[in-house]
Amino acid sequence: QGILWVSAESGRIKGYDWKIHDDEAFTGFMSKNGWVDVDGKTNGNLGGATKVKIVEAREDKNEFFFPGFIDTHIHAPQYPNAGLFGSSTLLDWLETYTFPVESGFGTQSTVKGQSQAQKPEEAPEKALHIYDQVVSRTLAHGTTCASYFATIHVPATNALAAICQTRGQRAFIGRVCMDEPAFCPEYYKDLSAEDSLSATKDTIHYIHTLDPKGTLVKPIVTPRFAPTCSRPSLTALGQLAASYNPPLHIQTHIAENKNEVALVKDLFPEAESYAAVYDQHNLLTPRTILAHAVHLSKEERTLVKARDAKISHCPASNSALGSGIAPVRDYLNEGITVGLGTDVSGGYSPSILEAARQACLSSRLLGHTKDFVDYHSHDGCESKSVGLEKLSVAESLYLATRGGAAVVNMEDDIGGFEIGMIMDAQLIQLGSVRMNGVSPLSATANMNGGPCTSLIQSGPVGNVDIFGTESWEEKIQKWVWSGDDRNVKAVWVGGRMVHWRV
Ligand code: GUN
Numbered sequence: 431q432g433i434l435w436v437s438a439e440s441g442r443i444k445g446y447d448w449k450i451h452d453d454e455a456f457t458g459f460m461s462k463n464g465w466v467d468v469d470g471k472t473n474g475n476l477g478g479a480t481k482v483k484i485v486e487a488r489e490d491k492n493e494f495f496f497p498g499f500i501d502t503h504i505h506a507p508q509y510p511n512a513g514l515f516g517s518s519t520l521l522d523w524l525e526t527y528t529f530p531v532e533s534g535f536g537t538q539s540t541v542k543g544q545s546q547a548q549k550p551e552e553a554p555e556k557a558l559h560i561y562d563q564v565v566s567r568t569l570a571h572g573t574t575c576a577s578y579f580a581t582i583h584v585p586a587t588n589a590l591a592a593i594c595q596t597r598g599q600r601a602f603i604g605r606v607c608m609d610e611p612a613f614c615p616e617y618y619k620d621l622s623a624e625d626s627l628s629a630t631k632d633t634i635h636y637i638h639t640l641d642p643k644g645t646l647v648k649p650i651v652t653p654r655f656a657p658t659c660s661r662p663s664l665t666a667l668g669q670l671a672a673s674y675n676p677p678l679h680i681q682t683h684i685a686e687n688k689n690e691v692a693l694v695k696d697l698f699p700e701a702e703s704y705a706a707v708y709d710q711h712n713l714l715t716p717r718t719i720l721a722h723a724v725h726l727s728k729e730e731r732t733l734v735k736a737r738d739a740k741i742s743h744c745p746a747s748n749s750a751l752g753s754g755i756a757p758v759r760d761y762l763n764e765g766i767t768v769g770l771g772t773d774v775s776g777g778y779s780p781s782i783l784e785a786a787r788q789a790c791l792s793s794r795l796l797g798h799t800k801d802f803v804d805y806h807s808h809d810g811c812e813s814k815s816v817g818l819e820k821l822s823v824a825e826s827l828y829l830a831t832r833g834g835a836a837v838v839n840m841e842d843d844i845g846g847f848e849i850g851m852i853m854d855a856q857l858i859q860l861g862s863v864r865m866n867g868v869s870p871l872s873a874t875a876n877m878n879g880g881p882c883t884s885l886i887q888s889g890p891v892g893n894v895d896i897f898g899t900e901s902w903e904e905k906i907q908k909w910v911w912s913g914d915d916r917n918v919k920a921v922w923v924g925g926r927m928v929h930w931r932v
């Protein structure tokens with residue numbers, strides 16, 4: 431609980447006080463609620479800012495602030511498929527569910543010189559609505575920053591960027607590159623490597639025009655994964671990212687599934703490993719987000735670490751598609767930067783809280799897997815680390831915030847509440863006992879407060895501190911294990927309120 435002072439000019443945190451002030455003068459001052467002039471009054475606390483916004487979390491309402499969540503890997507066009515995967519695994523899941531849904535976001539005519547037809551308005555109306563829904567739902571779950579995969583279609587990808595900009599969600603927007611006929615379906619692929627590159631440039635140009643300073647929305651170079659990309663395409667995308675100053679971010683998938691790893695070995699016999707394929711094309715950089723990384727070899731981990739590439743851990747997806755369990759503790763011990771991803775719709779939920787929960791759960795099963803135990807008992811590995819792989823709730827929340835911030839190279843700006851950081855925050859409200867003077871045994875109580883009323887359904891659920899004696903650690907544990915979007919009362923990005931629960 432407490433109070434945050436945020437600069438009106440920069441949206442950065444100027445000060446805070448986690449203790450509740452109940453003296454009258456201060457309460458009156460706060461009740462102005464909004465951007466206020468503070469003159470000299472409390473200026474000492476505020477780093478010289480004269481215009482600040484004051485936002486308050488109230489202990490008596492069981493509220494607290496938490497840094498906004500960072501989703502380091504999510505496929506916006508797959509949102510309609512969330513929860514739909516049957517018993518498929520990665521490669522047949524792509525063919526059965528994923529390529530079909532993505533192909534509906536436009537037409538394949540992304541040929542050079544057609545940029546006048548690349549406006550967001552050219553995207554199918556359904557695509558616009560789905561993207562609007564994705565941004566709404568992720569914001570409602572407290573995601574203040576997301577790294578999105580879109581589709582191969584420029585107009586719809588540009589529309590996703592425009593929607594993030596309008597709705598105020600911090601985002602990296604990737605037009606998906608996939609030109610390799612050996613793997614991509616005929617009905618959903620770039621027509622050539624050149625076409626893929628020029629369409630990618632169109633999107634980058636659009637986003638740079640939309641948000642020239644990259645305050646909120648930035649482009650990210652997105653080779654889907656090695657099997658969908660020709661060598662010339664991989665080379666060109668590596669060069670394209672490096673041609674900017676600072677270099678553009680890059681995102682892709684790596685070693686998610688064992689059949690996929692075998693396929694890459696077949697398709698790229700010249701490369702020593704999956705990670706080496708990306709490295710040979712200058713796609714392993716400090717600004718690269720590698721999604722999944724479930725089955726990396728020891729050599730690949732060393733390479734990822736040496737290039738300072740980042741890992742997006744997607745535990746819900748890895749369980750749903752039966753991909754395996756990424757050894758997150760090992761990565762952290764090896765000094766690799768890790769954040770969390772929902773990987774909608776490999777992941778069934780747009781919630782990073784769910785991803786944090788699944789990160790804890792899957793880490794608790796990791797020590798029971800043969801691969802993990804084998805890895806830790808071969809030469810040079812410390813078998814004693816078996817047992818230490820379990821992630822705590824605090825660690826999973828670290829991955830969801832500061833870890834994610836480091837994955838997108840924004841650790842100085844977002845993911846925490848240090849003074850000077852940007853206010854990307856969520857106001858969490860845990861449950862409380864509804865004592866409104868009406869006996870739960872009365873007929874009126876059943877009508878107004880029964881389990882089926884919308885009041886209960888829209889408010890926070892569970893996680894009630896019934897005796898008012900819980901420690902913060904206990905409250906946070908209950909939030910992670912039993913919370914959902916109903917606990918997210920409001921969300922700010924850059925000091926702007928971008929979602930509130932009604
Ligand atoms: N590998 C290549 N494409 C995809 C995708 O869309 N989702 C996941 N989870 N893995 C992929």
Ligand code: FE
Binds near residue numbers: 683776
């Ligand atoms: Fe993915």
